[in-house]
Every structure is written in structure tokens, then in C-alpha cells.
Amino acid sequence: MKSLIVAGNWKMYKTRTEVTAFFNELTARLENQKLGEVTPLICPPYIYLSECASIAGQSNLKVAAQDVSMHQFGAYTGEISAPMLRSIDIGYCLIGHSERRKYHDETDDRVRVKLLKLLENDLIPIICLGEKEEERENGMTTRIITRQLESIFKDITINEPQRFIIAYEPVWAIGTGKTATPEIAQEVHSLIRGWLKSNYTQEIAEQLPILYGGSIKPDNFHELLKQPDIDGGLIGGASLKIDDYWSLLKTAIPIAEKLQK
Ligand code: PGA
Numbered sequence: 001m002k003s004l005i006v007a008g009n010w011k012m013y014k015t016r017t018e019v020t021a022f023f024n025e026l027t028a029r030l031e032n033q034k035l036g037e038v039t040p041l042i043c044p045p046y047i048y049l050s051e052c053a054s055i056a057g058q059s060n061l062k063v064a065a066q067d068v069s070m071h072q073f074g075a076y077t078g079e080i081s082a083p084m085l086r087s088i089d090i091g092y093c094l095i096g097h098s099e100r101r102k103y104h105d106e107t108d109d110r111v112r113v114k115l116l117k118l119l120e121n122d123l124i125p126i127i128c129l130g131e132k133e134e135e136r137e138n139g140m141t142t143r144i145i146t147r148q149l150e151s152i153f154k155d156i157t158i159n160e161p162q163r164f165i166i167a168y169e170p171v172w173a174i175g176t177g178k179t180a181t182p183e184i185a186q187e188v189h190s191l192i193r194g195w196l197k198s199n200y201t202q203e204i205a206e207q208l209p210i211l212y213g214g215s216i217k218p219d220n221f222h223e224l225l226k227q228p229d230i231d232g233g234l235i236g237g238a239s240l241k242i243d244d245y246w247s248l249l250k251t252a253i254p255i256a257e258k259l260q261k
Contacts, residue, residue, distance in 0.1 A: 173214025
């Protein structure tokens with residue numbers, strides 16, 4: 001049995017009415033759906049987190065923040081901290097998304113500090129990595145991914161690998177319609193797993209979920225999920241419509257059932 005995570009990243013989309021309608025519909029559908037080893041997760045914009053967590057309630061649906069402050073508390077206007085997320089029962093948070101890196105100066109060092117804050121406050125980090133188009137074209141993918149892993153995981157202890165998630169998101173594939181082929185994605189996922197094995201243990205490498213992200217659609221998800229080192233998806237555009245997200249979730253269920261890890 002393979003565990004799979006189907007994570008929707010809503011970025012800065014949706015009004016409150018749209019968010020609550022989606023969450024009500026999704027939780028209603030989930031009541032009658034056996035998920036097996038599949039975990040649905042949505043990252044709505046910050047202001048809806050509380051309401052989303054309360055609609056998700058005791059269902060299997062997990063709610064994640066899209067970013068977190070590097071600080072615990074303090075004079076940081078506009079920021080939201082890990083203890084605040086914890087206090088409203090949010091258990092997951094994205095860090096290092098390429099849009100945060102591009103528009104908000106998120107560096108690997110900052111991602112590492114945010115990672116520490118999430119761990120201190122008992123939240124599960126979803127750590128985004130990925131190379132830019134020119135880096136891939138110049139044959140630098142392995143070097144970039146390894147450097148990101150080395151910086152972000154510097155002196156980080158992993159006791160419970162299932163309380164970490166890595167998302168490999170090639171920057172050239174995000175929002176562009178250019179999905180990495182299953183082979184390209186698998187190659188990088190295997191590199192990440194190999195790095196975890198060399199720097200931690202075989203067990204940690206096997207158990208830490210690694211998601212792929214970048215122009216996932218209902219019609220390409222199946223082939224990606226069949227790759228041995230892909231443990232789910234981080235999905236932007238195709239997670240915004242309930243029927244598309246539902247179809248992604250339904251794609252994952254039989255694959256999780258069939259594939260042995
Ligand atoms: P996309 O976004 O699926 O729209 O390419 C993925 C992401 O940004 O996480």
C-alpha cells in the first residue's frame with residue numbers, strides 16, 4: 001500500500017463564499033468516499049483558515065497555511081506565526097514556494113528558519129524545492145536540488161519522517177501548462193530520496209512523502225502517481241474547481257490501493 005497526498009494550493013484565489021461552498025461540498029462528498037491511504041489537503045488563503053478548519057472538522061480533509069513567519073511573536077506587521085497557526089488547529093504549512101521565493105525574497109536560509117519554527121510548534125512543513133528553466137537547460141538540476149536540500153535541512157533532526165513533506169516543483173512547470181514528464185519528475189524524486197538516505201537513514205528516505213507539483217491536471221496525474229518515488233501532488237490551478245479536485249482525488253485512490261511501496 002502506498003500513501004498519497006493530494007494537496008491543493010489555492011494561492012490568492014477565491015472569495016469567502018467560494019471557499020465555504022467548496023469546503024462544504026468537499027466534506028459532504030468525503031463522507032461517502034473511502035479514501036484508503038489517500039490524504040486530501042487544501043491550502044486556502046490565510047483569512048479563511050479558521051473557517052476552513054472548522055468546516056473540515058473531524059473529516060479526513062487537512063487544511064494548510066501557505067506561508068509562515070520566521071518569528072515566534074513580535075513587531076512584524078502583517079506576519080502570521082507558527083504558534084498562531086497552532087492555536088487555530090492548523091497542522092500543516094507550505095514553505096519555500098517558488099512564488100514566495102520570487103516575489104518575497106524567500107531564500108533557502110529563510111526556509112530553514114521557517115522550518116525550525118514549524119517543527120518547534122508541532123506543524124508539518126510542506127517544503128517546496130525546484131529548479132528554474134535556465135538551470136535545467138544548463139544541466140544544473142542535480143546541483144540546485146542538492147544545494148536546496150543541504151541548506152534547508154542543515155542541522156535539522158528528523159525523528160518522524162511522516163511529519164515532513166517535500167514538494168518537488170520545477171519552477172518552469174508551475175502555472176505554465178508544462179508538466180514535467182513522469183520520467184523527469186521521477187528522476188528528481190529519486191535524487192531527493194537518495195539524498196535523504198545518504199544524509200539520514202534508509203527508513204527516513206522511504207517514509208518521508210515527496211510530492212510533485214507543476215501543471216498537474218486530472219489527465220496527467222495518473223502517470224505521475226504511478227512513479228515509485230512520487231507520493232502525491234501539490235496542485236494549483238486544477239485544485240480550484242471542485243470537480244477537478246475531486247477527479248484528482250479519485251485518481252489517487254485506486255493507485256494507493258494497488259501500488260506497493
Ligand atoms: P500549478 O501550481 O498546478 O497551477 O502549476 C502548482 C503550485 O504552484 O503549487
